[in-house]
Amino acid sequence: MHLTVDVVGEGSQTVALDEGATYADLVRAVGYSxxxxxxxxxxxxxxxxxxxxxxxxxxxxxxxxxxG
Incomplete structure (x- = not known):
């Protein structure tokens, strides 16, 4: 699945996730912990x-x- 995610203050990104992905997977896909x-x-x-x-x-x- 493809999903557009708004990273507040940094713009939008479209990420590709597998079926059954969690929001933790989404967070990692946009480059954060x-x-x-x-x-x-x-x-x-x-x-x-x-x-x-x-x-x-x-x-x-x-x-x-x-x-940091």
Whole structure:
């Protein structure tokens, strides 16, 4: 499945995910760790172990930790 993800403050990316992928897989696909971001679907946070719903149109990744 292909999904467009808005990384807040950094633009949008289209990622390719396997069927059954989780939001943790999505986070890794956009280049982050689950420890530095939260995923919002339709404005609500989702757990990283939840399966990605390809029917959702508003998927945003909000970076919580920046720098080292």
């Amino acid at each position: 689950v420890h530095e971001v939260t995923v919002l679907v339709d404005g609500q946070p989702v757990p990283e172990d939840r399966a990605v719903d390809d029917e959702r149109t508003d998927v945003r990744v909000l970076r919580l930790v920046k720098g």
